[in-house]
Amino acid sequence: MASSSGPLNEELQCSICLDVFNDPVTTPCGHNFCRICLNKCWKTNPGCFCPICNEKFSKRPHLKINTTLREVVQHFKEKLELGRSDVFCDICDERKQKALKSCLMCQSSYCETHLKPHHRVPRLKKHTLIDAVENLEHYICQKHERPLELFCRDDQTCVCLSCTEGDHRNHSTVPIEEESQEKKARNTNKYKHDKIPHEMQCVLTG
Known part of the structure; x- marks a missing residue:
């Protein structure tokens, strides 16, 4: 799923798949969807309706690609x-290859080939890998000079292991990757419930 980078992205986002439009079509009521998403919705539901405003159509509309929106x-x-x-x-x-992951312990980024030791060597398998990022120094605790591997839910900030033995002792902390995945899931669910009517939610969750 494409991450939202602002109001423009949301305007160009299909409310069914929550991704940027692919072959956008417009319903008679004026709402836009990916052609494949809308066809799938109508195929799995009795009758044809708009997944946003719930307007029902007496017969299945003939969908044409919105060429202007597609160009945008x-x-x-x-x-x-x-x-x-x-x-x-x-x-x-x-020849430099694109990096897949960055290691907080090694302070280096690795391509698919050079990442293999981190999946194979027992000592390296314990290292914390994140999606490849620039400026790895920003992921180091300035106080303890250790990787920011954890997220403190009490203070809503990233911390290192040494932090949990001091100022953040007894706080609720989780691995950064776990917190990131949970936030993505919460944002996705919130967007679905805000943008999609009950009938469509049943289709997506059923």
Whole structure:
């Protein structure tokens, strides 16, 4: 799922798949969806209705690609790609490959090939890996100079293991990756319930 980067992204987001439109079509009531998402919705439900406003259509509308919206979406995707800065492997010598993961313990980023030891060597398997990022120094505790591997739910901040023995002793802490996944799940569920009527929620969760 594409992450929301602002109001424009939300305007270009299908409320069924929660991703940027792919072959957008417009219903008679004026709402936009991915063509494949809307067809799937109507295929699994009796009758045809708008998943946003619930307006029911007496017969199945003939859906045409909204070419203007499709061009806007394509332009948005191109700008999004240009705005992304790739993170490259720190180990590759000649031709640098894109990094898949960054290791908080090693303070290095690795491509698929050079990441393998972290999945194979027992000592390295204990290291904390995150999605490849730049400026790994920002993920180091300035007080203890140790990786920020944990998230303190009491203070809503990232902490290292040494922090849990001091100022954050007895606080509720979880691995950063776990907190990140839970927040993504909460945001996705909230968006679904805010944007999609009850009938559509039943389809998605059933």
